[in-house]
Amino acid sequence: MMKKFLYGLIMVVSVLAFVQAISAAGRTPSTGEPFPDVSLAMPEKALQKEYLGLKGSGSFRLSQIKAELLIIEIFSMYCPYCQKEAPNVNELYRIISGRDDIKDKIRIIGIGAGNTPLEVDVFRKKYAVEFPLFSDESFSVHTATGGVRTPYFFVIRTRAGEPGVIVYSNVGTLHDPGQFLDLIMKKSSLKQE
Amino acid sequence: MRNKGGLISSLLVMLFVFFFSSAIAYSASEQFKGKIYDPGMLKPVDSRTKLKTGMPAPSFTLPSLTGETISLAYYRGKKNVVLSFVPAAWTPVCSDQWPGYNILKDVFDKNDAVLLGITVDNLPTLNAWTKEMGDLWFPVLSDFWPHGAVSKKYGVLRSSGVSERALFIIDKKGIIRYFDVHDINKRPPLETLVRELEKLNK
Numbered sequence: 001m002m003k004k005f006l007y008g009l010i011m012v013v014s015v016l017a018f019v020q021a022i023s024a025a026g027r028t029p030s031t032g033e034p035f036p037d038v039s040l041a042m043p044e045k046a047l048q049k050e051y052l053g054l055k056g057s058g059s060f061r062l063s064q065i066k067a068e069l070l071i072i073e074i075f076s077m078y079c080p081y082c083q084k085e086a087p088n089v090n091e092l093y094r095i096i097s098g099r100d101d102i103k104d105k106i107r108i109i110g111i112g113a114g115n116t117p118l119e120v121d122v123f124r125k126k127y128a129v130e131f132p133l134f135s136d137e138s139f140s141v142h143t144a145t146g147g148v149r150t151p152y153f154f155v156i157r158t159r160a161g162e163p164g165v166i167v168y169s170n171v172g173t174l175h176d177p178g179q180f181l182d183l184i185m186k187k188s189s190l191k192q193e
Numbered sequence: 194m195r196n197k198g199g200l201i202s203s204l205l206v207m208l209f210v211f212f213f214s215s216a217i218a219y220s221a222s223e224q225f226k227g228k229i230y231d232p233g234m235l236k237p238v239d240s241r242t243k244l245k246t247g248m249p250a251p252s253f254t255l256p257s258l259t260g261e262t263i264s265l266a267y268y269r270g271k272k273n274v275v276l277s278f279v280p281a282a283w284t285p286v287c288s289d290q291w292p293g294y295n296i297l298k299d300v301f302d303k304n305d306a307v308l309l310g311i312t313v314d315n316l317p318t319l320n321a322w323t324k325e326m327g328d329l330w331f332p333v334l335s336d337f338w339p340h341g342a343v344s345k346k347y348g349v350l351r352s353s354g355v356s357e358r359a360l361f362i363i364d365k366k367g368i369i370r371y372f373d374v375h376d377i378n379k380r381p382p383l384e385t386l387v388r389e390l391e392k393l394n395k
Contacts, residue, residue: 078293078380079222080326113220118384119293126296139218149223172223 028146034163035072035156036144037063040111040134048132052107067107067158069167069188074145074152075133076113077123082151085173086127089151092177093131105190109134113142113150155184218379219285222292224325230283237376240357242348246370250274250363251346255311255334258319263309263332269367273306273393275386276361278349282314282322286358286380291333292326293383301331304390306362309334313341313355349374362389 029035039059043049053066062070073089075082089108096106110133112120120135136142145152152171156164167188174180184190221229244251254264268274277294279287291310294301301308308331312319315337323333336343336356344356351357360381362371371389375381 074220076220076222076289076293077296077383078289079220079224080289080292080295081222081224083292083296084224084327114218114380116382116384118387119382122297122300122383139220142220147220149221151223 026143026146028148028152028169029154029166031166031168033166035062035154035166036141037061037163038141038144040136040141043132043134052109052132062156063158063161063163065107065109065158068105069107069184069190070156070158070164071106071108071184072154072156073108073110074113074142074148074150074154075110075123076150077115077119079150081172082123083127085151086123086129088174088177089131090127090129092174092180095177095181102185102190107131111136111141114139155188157188220289221285222289224292225283225288228283229285229288231285235377237378238357238374239351239353239377240349240374242372242374244348244361244369244372246372248369249367250276250361250369251343253343253346255336255343256316257332257334258316258323259332261332263334265363265367268307268363268365270365273304273365273390274361274363275301275306275308275390276347276359276363277308277310278344278347278356278359278361279310279312280351280355280358280377282312282318286378287312288322288325290358290380291323291329291331293380294331295326295329297383298330300387300390304393305365306390306393307331311336311343311356313337313344313350351377360386362393364393 039061042054042057042060054060054064093108097103108131112133112135114137115135116137117135120133124133149171153169153174154166155168157167158164168184250265252265254262257263265274279290281287294308310331310333313336316335319333319335323329341350341354341356344350347361349357349359357374358377359374360372361369364370370393373381
């Protein structure tokens with residue numbers, strides 16, 4: 001009886017260990033798949049809340065962001081590649097903000113993998129980043145995206161109230177921000193007016 | 194009965210795997226491509242230092258990447274010193290700790306402090322590794338030979354021959370004001386370092 005119980009317990013724990021190992025290592029979602037509808041801390045600054053179309057305090061889910069296309073950069077203050085890439089991402093933000101036809105449709109956010117709020121703040125100040133950056137101190141978003149190398153860009157076609165679908169993703173540099181914008185608009189068939 | 198003991202121990206192993214498989218906490222920069230060697234989860238701390246805050250910091254002289262030899266004594270009366278021991282080149286966590294400090298020069302300057310990075314790797318390895326980080330503003334010292342001698346003096350040499358992930362803050366009088374022998378698998382949060390640096394000049 002005892003033996004049976006123990007065998008049963010071992011089976012259960014093995015399955016749990018297996019599932020845990022898979023989800024901890026994770027798998028990076030690819031094009032055509034939904035992006036996990038993760039929860040983030042509500043920005044404190046009114047301007048950033050307005051930019052993302054959010055209200056209230058506490059936390060929010062990605063699916064609450066008002067946008068047709070959401071660009072997510074998984075970065076780290078500690079990552080030299082992210083440091084080098086920062087001006088390029090700022091340039092992308094600047095180009096989008098300057099175009100009346102798309103400036104209300106596309107949003108950019110950065111998520112700092114394993115970064116504390118101060119670490120995110122250091123990055124923001126150092127590179128004068130204007131779009132919202134979030135702390136992912138516990139690596140929960142990073143883990144949910146399969147522990148990607150940084151910087152990693154996900155471009156998501158959003159659907160109101162539902163997890164958005166990835167239309168493009170890549171690791172490393174955006175290359176030319178203007179060309180990147182053209183590419184992701186084509187991939188997402190976002191209408192240009 | 195023996196069988197039961199075996200069952201219980203395998204159960205414990207399973208539980209161990211279950212709890213620790215989720216505890217790996219680092220992100221790797223694309224900068225290093227696939228070149229980072231992942232040693233997996235290590236024993237958080239594998240040494241015991243006899244040093245305490247308020248004690249004089251042990252003196253040392255080590256070769257640095259720029260070719261200069263750096264002595265702790267040089268900074269006496271001039272600068273506060275932060276020693277950042279990291280375990281090894283080309284490993285996770287270590288490979289991004291210094292690039293982070295590399296964008297914090299103003300924080301060190303503001304607190305009249307310099308940073309000295311130390312590992313037990315030899316200079317050619319440190320050269321190849323730190324080149325991936327961009328231009329570092331702080332000296333990188335090699336505690337390679339006699340192997341890990343300075344790490345040992347500070348009580349942070351692990352049994353595997355690498356150092357702990359440890360921070361020491363030494364004031365202008367050469368006194369240890371703060372130290373943290375951190376869990377080797379994790380990066381010390383910046384909040385603590387900044388807070389301790391700001392205490393120095395009070």
